[in-house]
Amino acid sequence: MQEITxxxxxxxxxxxxxFDCLGFCLxxxxxxxxxxxxxxxxxxxxxxxxxxxxxxxEKNVAGKALLAVLERIEENIGFEVEITxxxxxxxxxxxxxxxxxxxxxxxxxLLGERFSQNELVELAxxxxxxxxxxxxxxxxxxxxxxxxTLVRSVEPMDVIQIDYPTLFATIIHPQIEIKTSYARExxxxxxxxxxxxxxxxxxxxxxxxxxxxxxDLIARSLQDFIIEPVRKKLIPSFDEVKTASxxxxxxGGSISGAGPSIFMFxxxxxxxxxxxDAMNGVYSQTGIDFKIYVSPISSKGVVKQ
Ligand code: ADP
Numbered sequence: 001m002q003e004i005t006x007x008x009x010x011x012x013x014x015x016x017x018x019f020d021c022l023g024f025c026l027x028x029x030x031x032x033x034x035x036x037x038x039x040x041x042x043x044x045x046x047x048x049x050x051x052x053x054x055x056x057x058e059k060n061v062a063g064k065a066l067l068a069v070l071e072r073i074e075e076n077i078g079f080e081v082e083i084t085x086x087x088x089x090x091x092x093x094x095x096x097x098x099x100x101x102x103x104x105x106x107x108x109x110l111l112g113e114r115f116s117q118n119e120l121v122e123l124a125x126x127x128x129x130x131x132x133x134x135x136x137x138x139x140x141x142x143x144x145x146x147x148x149t150l151v152r153s154v155e156p157m158d159v160i161q162i163d164y165p166t167l168f169a170t171i172i173h174p175q176i177e178i179k180t181s182y183a184r185e186x187x188x189x190x191x192x193x194x195x196x197x198x199x200x201x202x203x204x205x206x207x208x209x210x211x212x213x214x215x216d217l218i219a220r221s222l223q224d225f226i227i228e229p230v231r232k233k234l235i236p237s238f239d240e241v242k243t244a245s246x247x248x249x250x251x252g253g254s255i256s257g258a259g260p261s262i263f264m265f266x267x268x269x270x271x272x273x274x275x276x277d278a279m280n281g282v283y284s285q286t287g288i289d290f291k292i293y294v295s296p297i298s299s300k301g302v303v304k305q
Contacts, residue, residue, distance in 0.1 A: 001109070001110055002036060002037050002110070003034060003035070003036040003037070003110075004034070004035055004106050004109050004110055004304060005032065005033065005034045005106075005304070005305040006032075006033050006034075006035070006102050006105060006106045006109075006302050006303060006304055006305060007030045007031070007032060007033075007102075007302070007303050007305050008030055008031045008032075008033055008098040008099070008101055008102025008105075008143060008302045009025055009026050009027065009028070009029075009030040009098060009143060009298060009300075009301065009302070010026045010028070010029050010030060010087045010091075010093040010094050010095070010098060010293075010295075011023055011024065011025050011026060011093065011094035011097055011098070011139045011142045011143045012024055012026065012093060012094070012142075012169065012171070012256045012257065012261075012263050013094065013097075013136075013138035013139045013142075013256070013257050014138065014227065014254075014255065014256070014257055014258070015206075015254075016202075016206070016221075016222045016223065016224045016228075016252060016253065016254045017199050017202035017203045017206060017221065017222070017223060017224050018150070018203050018206065019224070019226065019227045020136065020138055020151075021138060021150055021151050021152070021203075022138065022148070022149070022150055022203070022206075023094075023138040023139055023141055023142040023148075023149055023151075024142050024147065024148045024149070024164075024167075024169070024297050025142040025143060025145075025146045025147060025148075025297060025298045025299075025300070025301055026093070026169060026171075026293070026295040026297070026298055027295045027296055027298040027300075028293060028295045029086045029087050029093075029293060030086060030087065030098065031083060031084065031085050031086055031087055031095075031098045031099060031102055032083075032084040032086065032305065033062070033081060033082065033083050033084070033099070033102040033103065033106060034081070034082040034106075035066075035079055035080070035081050035103060035106035035107055035110060036079065036080040036081075037077055037078075037079065037110050038077065038078045038079065038080055039076065039077060039078075040076070040077075040078050041070055041076055041077065041078050042057075042078040043057040043063050043066045043067055043070065043078055043079050043080075043081070044057070044078075044079070044080045044081070045057055045060045045062060045063045045081050045083065046080070046081065046082045046083070047082075047083050047084075047085065048082055048083065048084045049083070049084050049085040049086075051085050051088070051089055053083075053085070053089065058130075059130060060099070060130065061096045061097075061099045061100040061103075061127040061128055061130045061131050062081055062083060062099040062100060062102065062103035062127060063081070063103075063127075064100070064126055064127040064129070064130045065099075065100040065101075065103045065104050065123055065124050065126055065127025065128075066079045066081065066103050066104070066107055066127075067126075068104075068123045068126040068127065069104060069107050069108075069111075069115075069123055072115075072123070073111065073114075079103075079107055079110075081103060083099060083102075085099070088173070090177055090178075090180075091173050091260075091261055092173070092178075092255070092256045092257035092258055092259050092260055092261035093171060093173070093256055093257065093261050093293075094139035094143060094257065096127075096128055096130070096131035096132070096139075097124070097128055097139030097140045097143050098143055099127070100124040100125070100126075100127030100128045100140060100143075101120075101124045101140050101143035101144045101301070101302055102143075102302050103124070103127065104120050104123045104124045104127070104144075105120060105124075105144060105301070105302040106302070108120060109304070117144065117145055117159070118157045118158070118159060119157075120144050121137050121140050121141050121144050121145075121157055121159055122137075122154075122157045124137075124140045124143070124144060125137045125140050125154065125157075128140055131180075132180055133181075135154050135155070136154075137151045137154050137157070137159065138151050139257065141159045142301065143301055143302060144301050144302060145159065145161055145301050146298055146299045146300045146301030147161055147162070147164065147297065147298070147299045147301075148161070148162040148163075148164045148210060148297065149161055149162065150162055150207070162207055162210050162211060163210065163211045163213075164210040164211075164213075164297060165210070165213035165215070165267075166267065166268070166296070167265055167266070167267070167296070167297045168265070168266045168267070168268065168269055168271070168272035168294065168295065168296050168297075169253075169263045169264070169265055169266075169272070169293075169294075169295055169296075169297065170245070170250075170263065170264050170266065170272045170273075170275040170276050170279065170292065170293070170294050171256060171261050171262070171263045171264075171292065171293045171294075171295070172241060172261065172262050172279045172283060172290055172291070172292050173260065173261045173290060173291045173292070173293070174235065174236065174260045174261075174283065174286075174288050174289075174290045175288065175289040175290060175291070176236070176260050176288060177260075178234050178235070178258060178259045178260050180257075180258040182234075183231055183234060183258035183259060184258070186230055186231070186234075187227065187230060187231075188226070188230065191226055195225040195226055196226075198223070198225050199224070199225055199226055202221045202222075202223050202224075203221075205217055205220065205221040206218060206221035206222065209221055215251060215267055218251055218252075218265070219251040219252050221252075222251060222252025222253065222254070222265070223252070224254050227254075227255070228254050228255060231255055231258070231259060232255065234259055234260070235255065235259050235260050235262065236286055236288060237282055237283065237285075237286050238255075238262060240282045241262050241278075241279055241282050241283070242254075242262070242264075244278035244279065244281060244282050245264040245275045245278050245279060246264075247278065248271065248274040248275045248277070248278035249266060249271040249274055249275065250264040250265060250266055250271070250275050251264075251265040251266060251267065252264070252265060253265055262279075264279075269294070269296075272294045273294060276292050276294055279292055280292060
């Protein structure tokens with residue numbers, strides 16, 4: 001095989017109580033990527049979209065991830081990549097992770113599947129570092145593996161796949177920009193022990209609820225005492241969106257990634273669409289442009305087109 005085209009999906013990280021560790025994979029939106037083998041140890045990036053992303057491999061997350069792949073292989077080969085971005089950069093639904101994960105999963109297929117899942121997450125993480133400057137795998141892991149994931153550690157890489165019942169996510173993406181660096185800057189440097197105890201109790205019970213398929217336990221565990229109270233101030237009408245979504249039947253939800261997207265979970269498609277209407281009702285009043293996605297949690301991750 002000399003060439004492969006993959007679909008690389010959006011993901012949600014910072015899942016309510018699971019800041020910097022829990023993430024899940026969506027079916028839509030996704031990026032379209034074609035990766036081709038070339039007989040020179042180089043990486044070439046082409047964007048077939050209008051986002052004006054950097055084309056130098058060192059500055060593009062897909063390019064950086066592929067350079068990391070080249071460092072791990074002996075052969076005198078390289079990659080050409082064509083990216084059609086459909087996940088808007090800076091949206092909070094893992095736009096950069098999709099490019100990094102899509103690139104390494106595609107390259108791995110061209111190389112005869114020689115890297116393990118943990119290695120793929122690690123390689124893609126080097127790409128993701130271009131976007132955030134830090135080692136984060138909480139969007140990368142669900143993008144590579146699909147489903148619901150917990151990143152227990154990045155050094156050494158230790159990713160756990162979590163069973164989950166049927167779940168839908170409704171995601172509103174207000175078309176405003178929140179700088180991830182600013183969203184990090186405003187976080188508390190220290191956390192009161194009382195809040196930490198409540199938070200880690202909820203992470204534990206959320207995992208138990210997901211594994212057992214206990215929707216009531218999932219709903220009870222979807223609380224965030226540490227990050228949401230600080231970051232929600234960056235997102236216009238956050239409380240109104242949450243209240244209207246809960247009234248429409250949401251199990252719970254919060255800020256997706258570093259924002260500005262907000263996601264809400266539900267048990268079925270009908271409720272997910274009712275939440276979409278509720279979000280629409282709130283945001284139509286704000287004068288801010290927005291997009292809403294409804295998607296099941298996808299078990300697949302990056303797939304061959
Ligand atoms: P998201 O939260 O949606 O993942 P990020 O803020 O993490 O968005 O990533 C977007 C940043 O990464 C932008 O600054 C963008 O310029 C940079 N970037 C570099 N290459 C890519 C790429 N191939 N896809 C998306 N973003 C990229």
